[in-house]
Amino acid sequence: MSRADISIPDGSNQSLDIAISADGTAEVGRTYKIPARCGIAVRLARGQVLNIVNPSGHQVCDFFAFAAENLNEHLSMPHLHTSIASIFPKVGDALVSNQRRSLLTIVADTSPGVHDTVIACCDHARYRELECEGYHDNCADNLRMALIAIGLKAPLIPAPFNIWMNVPLNPDGSTSFETPVARAGDRISLRAEADLVAVMSACPQDMTPVNGEGVAPDKLEFFVSAG
Secondary structure, three states: OOOOOOOOOOOOOOHOOOOOOOOOOOOOOOOOEEOOOOOOOEEEEEOOOOEEEOOOOOOOEEEEEEEOOOEEEEEEEHHHHHOOOOOOOOOOOOEEEEOOOOOEEEEEEOOOOOOOOOOOOOOHHHHHHHOOOOOOHHHHHHHHHHHHHOOOOOOOOOOOOEEOOOEEOOOOEEOOOOOOOOOEEEEEEEEEEEOOEEEEEEEOOOHHHHHHOOOOOOEEEEEEEEE
16 A cells, blocks of 8 residues: 655654754764664755764664755665665765765775665564564654654655665675674764755664674764864
8 A cells, every 4th residue: 555645654753852953954073872763864064074973883874865955866775886886885985866966975984894785774564574563663764753853754765875784795696684794983974965964763673683683773873074
């Protein structure tokens, strides 16, 4: 059954109440926390750098970005694959939109550089597939709620840049969900190449090992620098 309004979440959590400001503008240099299982939106001006920190090392960040002037232009993983001729972006690579415009550039990455650009974000339907009873926090809803919290609506749910997610691609084309190889305190820095609205979700997945074995989903941190 199709959704009447793609911007309406299937459930709710703290993401609706933790916006960093009314319109998502950050105080430059201030460190903000993203609670476990929640999402936060931040506005970036062209040239600013978004620094995302993994305090525990095992927490995945589902990352989305939209052009500030038109949310229908968004970070696109299929277009990225064509642009960089790879599914593994690295420092120096531009992250492009569905209009093939550079939205962000990876300018630093202290981790081993293992990130995913193939897997869709978790959503209510995914947890039903995993036989979860009742509502489970998910990255699709975190995106919706993070935008609602700053007065915006998600026009769609793009495939995210799954920062620190470890999904190996095998020679036969198969994939698997493995634990992250990032270390506590690792950071990735993304320079905005246009005015953007970015959304970070501290992935709530606890039914596969993407956020580590034997640990609960954890918080993330971020700060915006002048570049």
